[in-house]
Amino acid sequence: MxxxxxxxxxxxxxxxxxxxxxxxxxxxxxxxxxxxxxxxxxxxxxxxxxxxxxxxxxxxxxxxxxxxxxxxxxxxxxxxxxxxxxxxxxxxxxxxxxxxxxxxxxxxxxxxxxxxxxxxxxxxxxSPAVTRQLMSRVADSAPGDRTDRARARLGQLGVREREVAVGVGRGQSNAGIAAALYMSVPTVKTHVSRILARLGFNNRVQIALLVHDAGLLDRDTDVG
The missing domain is CATH 3.40.50.2300 (Response regulator)
Structure with a gap:
């Protein structure tokens, strides 16, 4: 090709x-x-x-x-x-x-x-890990309600999908997410595909940015 x-x-x-x-x-x-x-x-x-x-x-x-x-x-x-x-x-x-x-x-x-x-x-x-580093160094001039909007969007996902999304945001590979959540790698891939489709995203970087906006990366936050 x-x-x-x-x-x-x-x-x-x-x-x-x-x-x-x-x-x-x-x-x-x-x-x-x-x-x-x-x-x-x-x-x-x-x-x-x-x-x-x-x-x-x-x-x-x-x-x-x-x-x-x-x-x-x-x-x-x-x-x-x-x-x-x-x-x-x-x-x-x-x-x-x-x-x-x-x-x-x-x-x-x-x-x-x-x-x-x-x-x-x-x-x-x-990688989402690099994205996270980038976000930490760039001043965010977005409106203060970005966190609420991000959490509302994540609320469209099922519980396991949200857990997978947070794993993506942390920069974990599919294998790493599978090990952490006791899933198979094909199941994680399926969840990632569903997340992309449900949120209208094109790639994992956008998932990582949304999870970052929701404030779920810097502390243990309930995503259920």
């Missing part, structure tokens, strides 16, 4: 470098380039990429806005955010909107290729 990749960055040299490095990787085809987030929707409709590599900071329509618009549409491609900062509030907002993860602009090309392939395979680019 050839992975179709769209590169979005306002710097033509960065775009050219990424296209040269990633386009030469086995099984990856650069199907388009964009210099601004305003161009993304039309290009996606035209070239049908599997993954969009999205710069977070652009002078016109930024990568955050473009990601939010794109991920709100059915059948949208996966998005990996490009950033120069480890702890960036815009990155967290992009993850909330459904970006599969982020990579730093100085990440070695081979690692970016690995990230693209992981996304297409349905594997997390950014």
């Amino acid at each position: 050839t992975i179709r990749l769209l590169v979005v960055d306002d710097d033509p040299l960065v775009r050219a470098g990424l296209a040269l490095m990633l386009g030469g990787a086995d099984g990856i085809e650069i199907v388009g380039e964009a210099a601004d987030g305003s161009e993304v929707a039309a290009l996606v409709a035209d070239v049908h990429p599997d993954v969009v590599l999205m710069d977070i900071r652009m002078p016109g329509v930024d990568g955050l806005t473009a990601t939010e618009r794109l991920r709100s549409r059915p059948g949208a491609p996966d998005v990996i955010v490009l950033t120069t900062f480890h702890a960036d509030e815009q990155v967290v907002r992009a993850l909330r909107a459904g970006a599969a993860g982020f990579v730093l602009k100085d990440t070695p090309p081979a690692d970016i290729v690995t990230a693209v392939r992981r996304v297409v395979a349905g594997e997390p680019v950014l």
Whole structure:
């Protein structure tokens, strides 16, 4: 399978470098380039990429806005955010909107290729454990009722689903969650799939962010 990749960055040299490095990787085809987030929707409709590599900071329509618009549409491609900062509030907002993860602009090309392939395979680019570290370093300017909203959303889940969600939020693997909750790994996978479907999420990172927002990670909190 050839992975179709769209590169979005306002710097033509960065775009050219990424296209040269990633386009030469086995099984990856650069199907388009964009210099601004305003161009993304039309290009996606035209070239049908599997993954969009999205710069977070652009002078016109930024990568955050473009990601939010794109991920709100059915059948949208996966998005990996490009950033120069480890702890960036815009990155967290992009993850909330459904970006599969982020990579730093100085990440070695081979690692970016690995990230693209992981996304297409349905594997997390950014582990919930890393997400938790990121959240702890980024000031959250959201309204104070975010905790209540997050807990209300988690209330849509069954008891075991909520327990699995908290395990995801703690950065545990499926095997780790299975051992902690005395479940089989296939059962955990089923619960994760149901959580994603019930909450309208795209990936485990969004589950981790919701559990973080609900305040369930820093203390032993009843999730039943």
